[in-house]
Amino acid sequence: MENHFANYQIAIPAKFQEKIKKYCRTGGTSVDTFNAPFKRQVDFWFVALCIxxxxxxxxxxxxxxxxxxTAAILSNDSYRIHLMYLIALAEIKDENILTDSKAVFDICSEYANAGIPYLIELLDDPDQKPLWNIYDYLEA
Known part of the structure; x- marks a missing residue:
C-alpha cells in the first residue's frame, strides 16, 4: 500500500519528549530492552495510538x-498504514474518510496524543520493568 502519510510529521506533545525518549532505544538514553521496550519513537507513538x-x-x-x-517511516511497516485507515473508518463510520489521508492522519495523531500519557503511566509502574508492564497490559 502506498504511504499517503509520507509528507506528514509525526508530532508528539513536547511535554512528554524526555519520558518518551527514556523508553526508546534509538535517540534515547537506554539500550536496555527491559527499561526501553521501544526501538524508536514512532513505535511508542503507534502503540499509544492503538491503546x-x-x-x-x-x-x-x-x-x-x-x-x-516524518510519517514516511510508516512505509517500513505497511500494516500500520492499513490499521490507521481502519481506525479512522471506525471513528467516522463513513467510507469517504478513506479518500482523505490528512483527516485519517489527524484522527490517528489525536488518538496517539490521548494514549501517550496512558502508556507512560503504564510503563512508569515501579512494580516491574517497563517491558513487563507493557506485556502484562497486552496480555490482559
Missing part, C-alpha cells in the same frame, strides 16, 4: 509539539 483507540480515550489536539520523525 487510546482500544480504551476509547477521547482524542486530543495538542499545539505544543515536536517533530519526532
Amino acid at each position: 487510546a483507540f482500544k480504551e476509547g480515550l477521547i482524542k486530543e489536539k495538542v499545539k505544543d509539539t515536536y517533530n519526532a520523525t
Whole structure:
C-alpha cells in the first residue's frame, strides 16, 4: 500500500519528549530492552495510538509539539498504514474518510496524543520493568 502519510510529521506533545525518549532505544538514553521496550519513537507513538483507540480515550489536539520523525517511516511497516485507515473508518463510520489521508492522519495523531500519557503511566509502574508492564497490559 502506498504511504499517503509520507509528507506528514509525526508530532508528539513536547511535554512528554524526555519520558518518551527514556523508553526508546534509538535517540534515547537506554539500550536496555527491559527499561526501553521501544526501538524508536514512532513505535511508542503507534502503540499509544492503538491503546487510546482500544480504551476509547477521547482524542486530543495538542499545539505544543515536536517533530519526532516524518510519517514516511510508516512505509517500513505497511500494516500500520492499513490499521490507521481502519481506525479512522471506525471513528467516522463513513467510507469517504478513506479518500482523505490528512483527516485519517489527524484522527490517528489525536488518538496517539490521548494514549501517550496512558502508556507512560503504564510503563512508569515501579512494580516491574517497563517491558513487563507493557506485556502484562497486552496480555490482559
